[in-house]
Amino acid sequence: MKKILVANRGEIAIRVMKTAKSMGIKTVAIYSTIDRNAPHVRFADQAICVGEAPSSQSYLLGTKIIEVAKQLNVDAIHPGYGFLSENADFAEQVTQNNIIFIGPKPKAIRVMGSKLAAKEAVKAYNIPMVPGIDQAITDVVKAKEIANKIGFPILIKASAGGGGKGMRIVEKENDLESQMQRAISEATSAFGDGSVFIEKYVASPRHIEIQIMADNYGNTIHLFERECSVQRRHQKVVEEAPSSILTPELRAKMGEAAIKVAKACDYVGAGTVEFLLDEHNNFYFLEMNTRLQVEHPVTELITGIDLVEQQIRVAREEKLSIQQKELQIQGHALELRVYAEDPLNDFLPSVGNLSTYKIPVGTGIRVDNGFEQGMDIPIYYDPMLSKLITYGKTREEAIELMIEAIQEYHIEGIQTTLSFGKFVCEHEAFRSGKFDTHFVKKHYTPESLQIEKEKEAKIAAMIAMKQYFKDQKTVRVPIN
Known part of the structure; x- marks a missing residue:
């Protein structure tokens, strides 16, 4: 494998290229x-316009x-995430053209791409599922x-x-018809x-996902969990590894279940099995992302394993x-998705x-970034600018470092989600x-964030005023 095309843009394109280059592979x-002038192009x-x-x-x-x-004699295509990454027809087309698809086989993408087909596939493996x-x-x-049989909501x-x-969440029978039509x-x-x-x-679920990796020879491992429960509109914003709630026994059980899910569809490569964990620590299979x-960086930091390198090797x-x-x-790792969104x-x-x-730098700070000063934010794509990741020996250390890095x-x-990330990291819950x-x-409410912003502005103003009066008292020696 001498040359890889990355069928993506932004931070994930650069992330994949960094590993490829370190392996001596052209990109x-x-x-x-x-x-045209984006960092991943340079x-x-x-680079070629499509x-x-x-x-x-x-x-x-x-x-x-x-x-x-x-045309460019590429040996393999890495799809990143989003766009064509979970398109089975594209994966099939790539392989039919004698190019390696750095991802799972089309069959696995198809099976796990349908939640119903996925449930059917794992049924024989005795994996817990939501009623x-x-x-x-x-x-x-x-x-x-x-609905009446399994009980509302x-x-x-x-x-x-x-x-x-x-x-759609439906609390009572009267709302079922309208919510179903909307869904x-x-x-x-x-x-x-x-x-x-x-x-x-x-x-009251927690969203816990297990990272798996499988090769073409029947070997499958899990690389522990990621906690992804802080979400807005059912989409993740803050992720961490490991979860603060899993015991070693529960971790082992969920890891084994994830490996079974992977084997149920003959999975190859890197993938993630997602679970819901209820308040009694019962877990249920949700879906698999192929x-x-x-949020893969948090797993890389706590395991020391480059997941993109493993994808390429497989x-x-x-x-x-x-x-x-x-x-x-x-140790412990924390990730904040820095979105161009107004919290x-x-x-x-x-x-x-x-x-x-200007991005933060320092020991324990990693920024997977796809933008630079002076750029416009395109309206055509996902609004994520970068991923801010911090690593510490303990969860507390990673959280404190995240607050510092945000500042x-x-x-x-x-506007960005940086202030929201700080709000999360400082919240007692x-x-x-x-x-x-x-x-x-x-x-969370916008008002609670606004109050925090006003407090910070007041403190900054007081510090500035104090410094001003201090400067005024400084004795200035006249110059002759």
Whole structure:
């Protein structure tokens, strides 16, 4: 494998290229017209424009990307996450053109890409699942029967869904019909598939995911868990590893369950098995993400393993060089997704120019970044600017370092989730580890963040005033 094309943009494109270059592999970047001067384009050994700004006219053009790869004699394609990373047809097309797809086989992507097919696949492996039905449903009368049988509240979920789309919590029977129609409509619009299913709503869950890695020779390991319970609109914002709530026994059980899920679909490469953990520490299989996760750096920091390197080695038909018994958790890592969003305005996207953009540096601080000062924030893509990751010997140390790093991260021209990240890290519920996926709903309001900002501004003003008076008292010797 001498040359890899990264079918992505921003921080994940640079992240993959860094590892490829360290392995002596040449890299090819693709870009849209609006990304012509983006850092990932300059970082690559070669770069080629694949279309206009909208992703449907550039980063989602699988056939065109493959054509480019062939023209440039590329050996393999790494899809990153998002865009084409979980597109089974694209993975199939890549391999049919004698190019290595750095990811799982198309069959595994297809099976795990449908929540219903995934449930069916793991059924024989005795993996705990949330009570509900494992078939698509559109009949409201039948849906009411099922809901009453498993008990309200229930959750309506899109089979092909993700990111909270096509998902509705229903507290009582009277709301079922309208919420079901909305879920079907949203799922059809977002995924082209209106299939929905019903399951029991777990009231106070934690979102725990297990990182797995598998080779082509039947070897599968897990690299422990990540806690991803701090979310807004069902999307993660703060992640950490390890979880503050898992015991070694529970960790081992969930890790073994994750390995079984991987084996259920003959998985190869890096993947993540997601679970819900209820207040009694019962865990339930949620879904599998058949790609590298956004939050993979926290796992890398506590294990010392480069997950992208392992992906490339597995794709090169190498056997895993790591055994489960050799893996140990070292320290604690925390990640904040720095989004161009306004936490004071319902986390709505904030577009503009990065007139100031300075990232923090220092021991224990890692920034996976895709932007630089002077750049505009495109409206066409996910609004994530970077990932701010901190590492410490203990959870407390990682949290304190995160607060310091946030304060050293200077951005002007747009609003970001940095202030929200600081709010989370300073909140007693988070610091104590007593939180769940409803953290934002229970503890966060724009007003609470505004109060914190005003307090900080008042303290800064007082310090400045104190310094001013101190300067005025300084004896100035006249110069003759």
